[in-house]
Amino acid sequence: xxxxxxxxxxxxxxxxxxxxxxxxxxxxxxxxxxxxxxxxxxxxxxxxxxxxxxxxxxxxxxxxxxxxxxxxxxxxxxxxxxxxxxxxxxxxxxxxxxxxxxxxxxxxxxxxx
Amino acid sequence: xxxxxxxxxxxxxxxxxxxxxxxxxxxxxxxxxxxxxxxxxxxxxxxxxxxxxxxxxxxxxxxxxxxxxxxxxxxxxxxxxxxxxxxxxxxxxxxxxxxxxxxxxxxxxxxxx
Amino acid sequence: xxxxxxxxxxxxxxxxxxxxxxxxxxxxxxxxxxxxxxxxxxxxxxxxxxxxxxxxxxxxxxxxxxxxxxxxxxxxxxxxxxxxxxxxxxxxxxxxxxxxxxxxxxxxxxxxx
Amino acid sequence: xxxxxxxxxxxxxxxxxxxxxxxxxxxxxxxxxxxxxxxxxxxxxxxxxxxxxxxxxxxxxxxxxxxxxxxxxxxxxxxxxxxxxxxxxxxxxxxxxxxxxxxxxxxxxxxxx
Numbered sequence: 001x002x003x004x005x006x007x008x009x010x011x012x013x014x015x016x017x018x019x020x021x022x023x024x025x026x027x028x029x030x031x032x033x034x035x036x037x038x039x040x041x042x043x044x045x046x047x048x049x050x051x052x053x054x055x056x057x058x059x060x061x062x063x064x065x066x067x068x069x070x071x072x073x074x075x076x077x078x079x080x081x082x083x084x085x086x087x088x089x090x091x092x093x094x095x096x097x098x099x100x101x102x103x104x105x106x107x108x109x110x111x112x113x
Numbered sequence: 114x115x116x117x118x119x120x121x122x123x124x125x126x127x128x129x130x131x132x133x134x135x136x137x138x139x140x141x142x143x144x145x146x147x148x149x150x151x152x153x154x155x156x157x158x159x160x161x162x163x164x165x166x167x168x169x170x171x172x173x174x175x176x177x178x179x180x181x182x183x184x185x186x187x188x189x190x191x192x193x194x195x196x197x198x199x200x201x202x203x204x205x206x207x208x209x210x211x212x213x214x215x216x217x218x219x220x221x222x223x224x225x226x
Numbered sequence: 227x228x229x230x231x232x233x234x235x236x237x238x239x240x241x242x243x244x245x246x247x248x249x250x251x252x253x254x255x256x257x258x259x260x261x262x263x264x265x266x267x268x269x270x271x272x273x274x275x276x277x278x279x280x281x282x283x284x285x286x287x288x289x290x291x292x293x294x295x296x297x298x299x300x301x302x303x304x305x306x307x308x309x310x311x312x313x314x315x316x317x318x319x320x321x322x323x324x325x326x327x328x329x330x331x332x333x334x335x336x337x338x339x
Numbered sequence: 340x341x342x343x344x345x346x347x348x349x350x351x352x353x354x355x356x357x358x359x360x361x362x363x364x365x366x367x368x369x370x371x372x373x374x375x376x377x378x379x380x381x382x383x384x385x386x387x388x389x390x391x392x393x394x395x396x397x398x399x400x401x402x403x404x405x406x407x408x409x410x411x412x413x414x415x416x417x418x419x420x421x422x423x424x425x426x427x428x429x430x431x432x433x434x435x436x437x438x439x440x441x442x443x444x445x446x447x448x449x450x451x452x
């Protein structure tokens with residue numbers, strides 16, 4: 001359903017769709033469940049940082065165990081986002097481009113004095 | 114810091130980094146804050162579906178107002194995920210590929226009987 | 227369904243149950259939906275703090291508009307938690323007491339040197 | 340800081356405050372961190388239900404392992420909510436009462452035809 005068939009992101013979206021289809025997980029993958037799963041993974045990402053100061057949070061990749069956990073949660077968030085987009089036919093990159101363009105108008109760069 | 118310099122996703126990551134830098138938002142964009150912002154947007158995506166049945170959730174793009182809201186939240190989640198990866202030097206696509214490979218071993222496809 | 231019938235919290239739980247019943251909202255109030263709604267409201271609470279430093283976050287009640295928003299989100303989180311407990315027959319105070327007792331064993335107070 | 344000194348909820352709030360003080364956790368317990376921790380626990384509650392149908396979600400307490408997990412997450416959400424209210428001097432029950440009164444006006448009970 002995506003229009004960005006040649007992109008790197010679309011390739012992962014297709015691979016995840018094939019992965020779910022081969023395991024007959026489609027019955028679980030309605031948009032409501034996938035949005036919930038995405039937010040659960042986002043919560044797990046927040047958990048890594050919840051007691052850290054801003055400074056400690058910036059150094060989190062220096063510890064291999066924490067770095068692995070961060071990469072793992074990033075992967076989970078992205079995977080569920082792509083699976084969500086797959087079942088609803090949402091073009092994630094197109095939505096992002098439209099958002100960036102709106103934000104460039106909404107938050108103009110301050111001019112030099 | 115990303116290795117996928119030629120990808121579609123990396124291009125958006127750079128554009129978002131330039132957007133934030135031009136507005137001097139770097140002081141807000143530590144990993145802790147960006148993870149929190151990502152989870153807030155994931156919550157806004159869940160909100161669209163919270164009272165819907167699974168069947169209603171699958172038809173959400175048929176209503177233009179809801180479809181626009183879905184695309185908007187998808188864009189927000191992806192934008193914060195890329196900004197998070199930017200400040201920590203995480204390769205989102207690489208993390209996803211590693212995850213998919215692990216999951217293919219963890220959840221083997223059931224054989225035909 | 228609750229055992230703490232004489233408590234302040236149980237009184238609110240009953241009032242919220244009557245509120246929902248009078249509006250025929252029971253069909254929306256299954257545990258899955260109420261857990262999602264609770265997490266959405268928790269996200270709205272996080273949103274107030276997402277770009278604040280720890281120091282700024284401690285001063286948030288000094289601004290009347292932010293203080294009202296904080297109270298509003300606290301009320302929403304508590305309301306959905308009680309409605310969730312109502313539909314599943316969970317005794318929230320009992321669960322909390324059990325948790326505190328476990329945590330007192332799990333995290334003993336460090337002895338003076 | 341709370342006005343409902345005689346309530347069941349206030350007693351737990353004090354006990355949690357003493358628990359944190361005895362372990363010198365006050366430096367972690369700023370409102371920003373506690374709101375994040377609350378949302379993480381809300382996410383763990385959602386996780387229990389993420390792949391369940393609404394019907395399955397209503398039967399979750401029939402399985403002892405799931406019932407224990409539900410009670411555990413309810414306790415965590417309530418504990419962080421009370422600790423959040425403690426550090427900001429928010430009266431949780433007062434905020435809830437005000438909310439219920441506003442909602443009773445906002446959503447009048449439909450009259451019989």
